[in-house]
Amino acid sequence: MSDAPLLDLRNLHVGIPGRGAPLDIVRDVGFTILPGEAFGLVGESGSGKSLTALSLIRLLKKPLAVSGGEILFKGEDLRNLSDKAMRRLRGDRIAMIFQEPMTALNPLKTVGRQIAEMFVLHRGMGWGEAQKRAVDALASVHVPAPEERVRAYPFQMSGGMRQRVMIAIALACDPDLLIADEPTTALDVTVQDEVLKLIAELCSARGTAVLLISHDLGVIANMCQRVGVMYQGRLVEERDTYDLFADPRHPYTQGLLGALPRLGSRHGEAGRQRLVDIDGMIADRESLSREFCSEARNPVRDPRQRAGGGA
Amino acid sequence: MLRFTIRRLLQVIPTLLAVALLIFVIFSVVPGSFASSLMADGRTAADPEMLARLNEQFGLDKPLYLRFADYITGLARFDLGTSFRTREPVLDVINARLWASLKLAVAAMAFAIVVGVPLGFIAALRPGSLLDSVTMIGAVSGLSLPQFWLGLLLMYLFALVLGWLPSFGYGGGSWRYLILPAITLGVTPLALLARTTRAGVLEIANEDFIRTARSKGMSEARVVRWHLVRNVMVLVVTTIGLQFGSMMGQAVVIEKLFSWPGIGSLLVDSVSIRDTPVVQGTILVIVVWFLLINTLVDIVYAAIDPRIKQT
Amino acid sequence: MRRFNLNLWLGGGLVLLVCVGAVFAPLLTSFDPVFDANLMYAEEPPDAQFWFGTDEQGRDVYTRVLYGARISLTVGIVSQIINSVIGLSLGISAAYWGGWWDDLVNGLTNTMLAVPSLIFALAIMAILGPGLPSLLIALGLTNWSWTCRIARSSTLSLKGQGYVLAARTLGYGDIRIMATQLLPNMVGPILVISTLGIGAAVLAEAALSFLGLGIRPPFPSWGSMLTGARELIVIAPWAAVFPGLAIFVTVLGFNLLGDGLRDLLDPHMRSRTA
Numbered sequence: 001m002s003d004a005p006l007l008d009l010r011n012l013h014v015g016i017p018g019r020g021a022p023l024d025i026v027r028d029v030g031f032t033i034l035p036g037e038a039f040g041l042v043g044e045s046g047s048g049k050s051l052t053a054l055s056l057i058r059l060l061k062k063p064l065a066v067s068g069g070e071i072l073f074k075g076e077d078l079r080n081l082s083d084k085a086m087r088r089l090r091g092d093r094i095a096m097i098f099q100e101p102m103t104a105l106n107p108l109k110t111v112g113r114q115i116a117e118m119f120v121l122h123r124g125m126g127w128g129e130a131q132k133r134a135v136d137a138l139a140s141v142h143v144p145a146p147e148e149r150v151r152a153y154p155f156q157m158s159g160g161m162r163q164r165v166m167i168a169i170a171l172a173c174d175p176d177l178l179i180a181d182e183p184t185t186a187l188d189v190t191v192q193d194e195v196l197k198l199i200a201e202l203c204s205a206r207g208t209a210v211l212l213i214s215h216d217l218g219v220i221a222n223m224c225q226r227v228g229v230m231y232q233g234r235l236v237e238e239r240d241t242y243d244l245f246a247d248p249r250h251p252y253t254q255g256l257l258g259a260l261p262r263l264g265s266r267h268g269e270a271g272r273q274r275l276v277d278i279d280g281m282i283a284d285r286e287s288l289s290r291e292f293c294s295e296a297r298n299p300v301r302d303p304r305q306r307a308g309g310g311a
Numbered sequence: 312m313l314r315f316t317i318r319r320l321l322q323v324i325p326t327l328l329a330v331a332l333l334i335f336v337i338f339s340v341v342p343g344s345f346a347s348s349l350m351a352d353g354r355t356a357a358d359p360e361m362l363a364r365l366n367e368q369f370g371l372d373k374p375l376y377l378r379f380a381d382y383i384t385g386l387a388r389f390d391l392g393t394s395f396r397t398r399e400p401v402l403d404v405i406n407a408r409l410w411a412s413l414k415l416a417v418a419a420m421a422f423a424i425v426v427g428v429p430l431g432f433i434a435a436l437r438p439g440s441l442l443d444s445v446t447m448i449g450a451v452s453g454l455s456l457p458q459f460w461l462g463l464l465l466m467y468l469f470a471l472v473l474g475w476l477p478s479f480g481y482g483g484g485s486w487r488y489l490i491l492p493a494i495t496l497g498v499t500p501l502a503l504l505a506r507t508t509r510a511g512v513l514e515i516a517n518e519d520f521i522r523t524a525r526s527k528g529m530s531e532a533r534v535v536r537w538h539l540v541r542n543v544m545v546l547v548v549t550t551i552g553l554q555f556g557s558m559m560g561q562a563v564v565i566e567k568l569f570s571w572p573g574i575g576s577l578l579v580d581s582v583s584i585r586d587t588p589v590v591q592g593t594i595l596v597i598v599v600w601f602l603l604i605n606t607l608v609d610i611v612y613a614a615i616d617p618r619i620k621q622t
Numbered sequence: 623m624r625r626f627n628l629n630l631w632l633g634g635g636l637v638l639l640v641c642v643g644a645v646f647a648p649l650l651t652s653f654d655p656v657f658d659a660n661l662m663y664a665e666e667p668p669d670a671q672f673w674f675g676t677d678e679q680g681r682d683v684y685t686r687v688l689y690g691a692r693i694s695l696t697v698g699i700v701s702q703i704i705n706s707v708i709g710l711s712l713g714i715s716a717a718y719w720g721g722w723w724d725d726l727v728n729g730l731t732n733t734m735l736a737v738p739s740l741i742f743a744l745a746i747m748a749i750l751g752p753g754l755p756s757l758l759i760a761l762g763l764t765n766w767s768w769t770c771r772i773a774r775s776s777t778l779s780l781k782g783q784g785y786v787l788a789a790r791t792l793g794y795g796d797i798r799i800m801a802t803q804l805l806p807n808m809v810g811p812i813l814v815i816s817t818l819g820i821g822a823a824v825l826a827e828a829a830l831s832f833l834g835l836g837i838r839p840p841f842p843s844w845g846s847m848l849t850g851a852r853e854l855i856v857i858a859p860w861a862a863v864f865p866g867l868a869i870f871v872t873v874l875g876f877n878l879l880g881d882g883l884r885d886l887l888d889p890h891m892r893s894r895t896a
Contacts, residue, residue: 091528103519455874460866560738
């Protein structure tokens with residue numbers, strides 16, 4: 001893949017305007033994603049993965065804002081786009097799926113209608129035609145009986161089905177880039193794998209690039225060619241996934257890999273292997289308000305504790 | 312939907328019976344009959360023989376349980392008894408006044424909704440703005456305002472000083488007589504609606520599905536129209552129902568102030584001459600109104616929130 | 623750092639102002655609210671001698687407003703205490719004991735909620751006749767449903783907690799557990815709803831007295847002062863303005879105080895509504 005990068009993120013800073021660069025929550029993050037490539041972003045809760053993702057599509061919540069850097073998408077800096085141009089891009093060229101399929105869908109609207117919105121917004125269709133396309137979209141994410149399911153409400157579906165609906169929405173307009181922020185964290189373990197496979201299958205079939213965000217290295221390893229490791233708002237390592245597992249360089253990455261439980265490990269008795277602790281590093285941002293980095297400052301002692309927490 | 316409606320209507324009956332019992336007990340157990348108050352005008356001592364004859368005439372000499380049995384069987388036949396004063400059936404007395412009360416309640420509620428809901432909406436879309444602050448101060452003031460005092464001031468200003476509107480009376484049903492009482496009665500629900508709407512908008516605006524809607528590339532106006540309004544209405548409908556239901560009760564003072572010939576002023580007048588059947592009947596009608604409105608709200612609720620019908 | 627709680631301080635200030643007026647009424651005026659009637663001075667507009675003007679009998683409106691605070695506060699506070707006692711005992715015991723008692727209390731609460739409390743109070747006043755004791759009973763018996771609901775739901779959630787079970791294991795009696803283990807844990811929300819309830823009772827008292835069913839003239843209740851003022855609003859509007867303003871300030875004070883207490887005790891609510 002020697003094409004020009006689809007996304008070229010350079011020196012991204014996210015912070016609260018007026019507080020000064022040293023207090024930025026995301027600092028100097030940069031990476032590239034090639035067309036059709038799957039790129040993983042891994043890190044613990046509060047490391048800035050989600051903020052990085054949200055800043056790409058300008059959905060940061062106030063008072064947070066991008067305070068520096070360039071977001072080059074197909075060679076054009078997204079920071080220079082007007083709000084209107086950004087809106088046209090959002091959903092159409094860059095789509096996003098979120099962690100909580102429970103709450104990410106409007107409980108009062110049928111899933112069909114919520115998919116159809118994409119065609120009305122970006123393809124200029126009428127509602128009737130859009131609803132018909134919604135059936136196809138549901139079928140494409142392997143939801144059984146899509147003609148009936150379009151009329152279902154989110155509460156009538158399981159978590160896995162809802163996340164499939166989210167994927168159908170995100171991929172409705174064949175975007176160039178799909179941002180998936182912890183897409184399986186809130187799901188049952190048995191469904192996680194199906195949903196990941198679905199994302200991988202659909203994106204590679206359509207040539208959609210993926211930015212997959214997760215705290216789970218296992219998830220990333222299965223899906224992504226390359227991976228970036230974030231720690232305390234910085235990108236500490238960006239490598240080929242295979243290389244990263246073979247030879248982690250940053251101490252945090254080493255800790256992260258060491259903390260992965262492995263089946264059949266010979267340490268300890270009868271597979272009850274002792275998990276490696278990640279030493280807490282003292283944060284250098286004491287003055288930063290608690291609400292944003294309290295999580296980042298707590299050294300993670302046990303990865304099992306983190307399993308439920310998102311970004 | 313029909314089954315839901317019927318079930319909700321049937322649930323009203325036990326409450327209604329309980330209220331009927333409660334009212335009956337309160338008015339029967341306590342000493343001081345209508346007959347004695349009718350005769351005790353302060354000038355002549357009550358003549359025992361005359362008292363007994365009056366009591367017998369109204370069936371007040373029978374034991375309590377028989378009277379309650381009579382009362383309930385009467386209710387089942389829509390017979391609320393006979394007015395002590397006019398000797399007319401209570402139902403006819405109330406019927407003659409009901410229309411005026413309904414008109415006032417509907418006008419007041421319409422005023423409250425038309426002004427209160429948009430005000431709360433606009434305030435919430437610009438939190439912290441001048442309009443927001445003024446609306447919220449106005450709302451808490453509106454809730455603390457003695458309505459009859461406000462009515463008195465409005466009457467003074469618009470009727471007596473400016474002479475734009477008639478100060479009191481029914482005016483044969485002319486709308487000009489309706490304006491002042493309706494505004495007066497509508498102020499409290501208006502304040503409450505502005506407050507609930509604002510809180511509801513702020514709550515819904517923080518939901519994940521609003522972020523999803525934005526990530527689809529929707530303009531803010533569409534986010535509001537497609538995803539916010541209906542979800543907020545679900546919250547607001549409850550408040551509307553509660554306010555509309557208790558409006559007949561609230562109206563008592565206002566009707567008296569503006570000499571409005573509704574059941575509220577009928578109640579006050581009957582209380583002061585101890586016309587117990589009319590008092591009981593009027594209270595019962597006010598309670599029926601409350602229960603019917605609440606049932607109606609539940610049905611509306613089920614129509615806009617698909618989650619309700621299931622349970 | 624906690625945000626400055628404007629509601630709490632403003633509401634508290636207004637309530638304090640009304641309390642001071644009520645308690646020190648005799649020191650704050652040289653007139654008597656009932657007996658200093660003088661037709662020579664009837665319907666005088668506000669001036670240096672009569673700060674709020676005089677009414678149709680020449681009584682000083684300022685004095686009557688001051689003494690009216692005594693009636694309003696007494697009715698508001700005492701009736702709310704009755705309501706709280708009823709609501710708490712029914713709510714806690716219903717949730718604690720459950721069974722038929724819970725069903726009965728629930729039914730009663732729902733019945734009470736179906737009758738607008740002003741109408742209920744009106745019915746009771748109709749039977750008991752006007753006067754302060756009747757008012758206290760009428761308003762004290764009719765506004766406990768919400769307190770009861772809150773007490774019931776917090777008891778339900780507290781009942782299964784370790785320390786309540788521990789108290790039971792230690793052989794504490796039911797009543798003692800309710801009073802010492804359950805009650806202290808719902809003080810916050812009960813305080814909030816009681817503060818708002820006082821405001822509602824003050825409003826209801828004014829309304830009933832305005833209808834001639836509460837405090838009867840010549841005693842200075844704000845509500846009954848407005849009844850008199852209605853007749854002469856064209857000649858003496860001040861007689862209508864000031865008693866109403868006093869009701870407004872008092873109720874506003876309690877409402878703001880209640881909101882402020884809620885912000886103080888339940889930060890979650892603040893983030894949702896502020």
